[in-house]
Amino acid sequence: MGTPGQLVVRRYRLVRALGQGGMGMVWEGHDTLLDRPVAVKEVLVPPRLDSRQRLQMLQRTSREARTAARLNHRTIVGVYDVAEEDGHPWIIMELVPSRSLDRVLASEGPLSVTRAATIASEVLTALSVAHTAGVVHRDVKPANILIGYDGRVVLSDFGIATSLGDPYAQRSGTVGSPGFVAPERLDGAPAAPEGDLWSLGATLFATVVGRPPHDNSMGPLASLLTQDAELARVPEELRPVLTGLLAKDPAKRMSAAQAKALLEPLRSPCPTPAPSGxxxxxxxxxxxxxxxxxxxxxxxxxxxxxxxxxxxxxxxxxxxxxxxxxxxxxxxxxxxxxxxxxxxxxxxxxxxxxxxxxxxxxxxxxxxxxxxxxxxxxxxxxxxxxxxxxxxxxxxxxxxxxxxxxxxxxxxxxxxxxxxxxxxxxxxxxxxxxxxxxxxxxxxxxxxxxxxxxxxxxxxxxxxxxxxxxxxxxxxxxxxxxxxxxxxxxxxxxxxxxxxxxxxxxxxxxxx
Structure with missing residues (x-):
């Protein structure tokens, strides 16, 4: 694992650890060549992997970086570089001074309709950009949504994202995070934009209720039977968009454009400051x-x-x-x-x-x-x-x-x-x-x-x-x-x- 002050590939200096997730450790770093702050994702390789499995993980990491680098938009964390040192892959990304949405909810509790609609609308923009480029995120959840200190909302961690038609990614057993995975994905269906929209609906639900739209102990599929009761918990203004996004049948699920049209009138009138990164x-x-x-x-x-x-x-x-x-x-x-x-x-x-x-x-x-x-x-x-x-x-x-x-x-x-x-x-x-x-x-x-x-x-x-x-x-x-x-x-x-x-x-x- 990296240490503060370490210089990765003779260029990126680690400053301090920002957090750790299932895919690795994220550091605040400094690009010594271009003299700019960056985020450095250290992909942790489990010690139990043999050489073949390590190689496969490095290939997956490179594919992740290539996928994310295709997307250039202010609502998506930018990827600058991918590097390897001592058998460890590192992904160099845009540093966004922020808190993740799950941390915001943990400290502040459920958010207002206006604030929740603003966040969801911004994430919809990010998903529209990704889907237009043929990329499915597959892990939309509060932990992967960053709320910048300047008001910017950013979708991050395309760590299990896949390009539509990528057979390797479609075979991957990783489907996302419990509570935020579309029902068809749990049934083994391939990744598709409709699955991301269901996950966004679950995220919006959690933003105003404080938890995903089901009790994890029941299991997501069983809990869908209680969807009407669940939707009764959310503010009335958000019920139409949540009903559409959380439709069990992806063919009947609300489109991104339809959801955007319902969310825009509800969002905050306050301007989102332009980035200066x-x-x-x-x-x-x-x-x-x-x-x-x-x-x-x-x-x-x-x-x-x-x-x-x-x-x-x-x-x-x-x-x-x-x-x-x-x-x-x-x-x-x-x-x-x-x-x-x-x-x-x-x-x-x-x-x-x-x-x-x-x-x-x-x-x-x-x-x-x-x-x-x-x-x-x-x-x-x-x-x-x-x-x-x-x-x-x-x-x-x-x-x-x-x-x-x-x-x-x-x-x-x-x-x-x-x-x-x-x-x-x-x-x-x-x-x-x-x-x-x-x-x-x-x-x-x-x-x-x-x-x-x-x-x-x-x-x-x-x-x-x-x-x-x-x-x-x-x-x-x-x-x-x-x-x-x-x-x-x-x-x-x-x-x-x-x-x-x-x-x-x-x-x-x-x-x-």
Whole structure:
């Protein structure tokens, strides 16, 4: 077992032990090469194992690290490196100053509905990212959910996670922790996303009741017979989502998107602070260096650190300027009313009025992050994003700006393919009253592409295909950048929403 001060593979110094679990010891460490704090997981090898079994364990550890490293999202603990020293495997991870949810419950008791819904919603985001990448966690439970001191919620320990279709992992006898394992997994069914959702439901139940949704002495399957009585213990607001997540039949279990829709209205309105950890700082410095050539190129490139789980956007108030469409109110959609039948896959929009003078229709229920002037809305499922930023055009045309951006960014993603890069009809950008009538003073261009993650967006998942449209609108010397990104399968389904967003965007007034 490691000791404080020990230097692992001549690079990672152990500082102090943070805790021990069934898979090993976790240390606070320091990366002496990059001069940053890290978490170091020492995988403990049982002494009874022979050489063949030790080799198998090392292979499993490497597979765990590869699986977790595929997932790059603020709700998932990042994996930096995997190393071996003296026959012991070590996994180097992001250090998240936090307490695990089980420790929070042990010290504070059951949590409020608002706090529990916030935590569960964040974990749902993490699971959506993992499932989109074809990874199943298999051990969702309070001990593997970290509550950061800055409010961040993180899903950790993909120690028994498996990639869908991995035959070795599917044969593994490890199914998870008692009390939080889906009934079909106990019956020998292979790991699947539906099992993670059941485990999340059991975790949410424990968060507000203080224990899993059954008495362990009865056994999980027997206790399912008393599910109605168990659900009577939880607050009424959470019963619909728990009924759906804890459905015994995985085919009838609530989906992640359905659960997210029920949890979002219940979650805390308090913002979750953006992380300031090593990955964030390193990436920010790297992107800033690329963008140094021109401030607007940063805007066009969309090099923001996108945080889908940050605080919800404030609802803009006030009245619209004369001649502009009235701001959508509750029950209205941009360009229509509640009584009108919505177009297929057309998400409901609401107005957002920015202090910088622009105005946009944005999807209801998407969460807003504002950083360095970039406004980013993220779908609850983590499969679609909208970003808007305004900057100085510096005399360049929209096409010039996009061509410059393509040269900078195309090489930073995998399997890049340019669909089109061309001028767009200026009339497609609806003018605000302040810019109406400028005629030839308004120009627009589009850059549409497909690529595979990871890439210049921090939320992009390795191996997942994305489709992106970036529109630049120049009015009165100011450039508006509208960036729309979805996973490949979502592109056509959400196209009507993109069309509406572009149609109803109002650029800021020209500078005088």
């Amino acid at each position: 090593p990955r964030f700082v390193a990436r920010t410095r790297m992107l800033a260096g690329v963008a140094a050539a021109a401030a607007l190129a940063v805007a066009v490139g969309g090099w923001a650190i996108l945080r889908p789980s940050d605080a919800a956007a404030p609802t803009s108030g006030g009245t619209s300027a004369a001649g502009s469409p009235a701001a959508p109110t509750s029950g209205q959609t941009v360009g229509g009313t509640a009584s009108a039948a919505p177009a297929p896959a057309r998400l409901r929009l609401r107005w957002y009025d920015a202090e910088a003078g622009w105005k946009a229709g944005v999807p209801r229920g998407w969460r807003l992050t504002v950083r360095d002037g970039r406004h980013t809305w993220a779908a609850p499922t983590g499969t679609a994003y909208l970003e808007v930023q305004v900057g100085d055009a510096r005399g360049r045309t929209p096409l010039d700006l996009l061509e410059e951006t393509e040269r900078s960014l195309a090489a930073s993603v995998r399997k890049y393919r340019k669909v089109r890069l061309e001028k767009a009809p200026a009339g497609t950008a609806s003018p605000s009253p302040a810019t109406a009538g400028t005629g030839g003073g308004r120009q627009a261009a589009d850059w549409e592409s497909t690529w595979t993650g990871p890439g210049y967006h921090s939320w992009a998942v390795k191996g997942v295909p994305y489709h992106e449209l970036r529109r630049v609108i120049v009015t009165g010397g100011r450039a508006s950048v509208i960036d729309w990104v979805t996973t490949g399968p979502e592109w056509e389904r959400l196209r009507p929403t993109l069309t509406a967003i572009l149609k109803y965007y109002h650029p800021p007034a020209a500078r005088t």
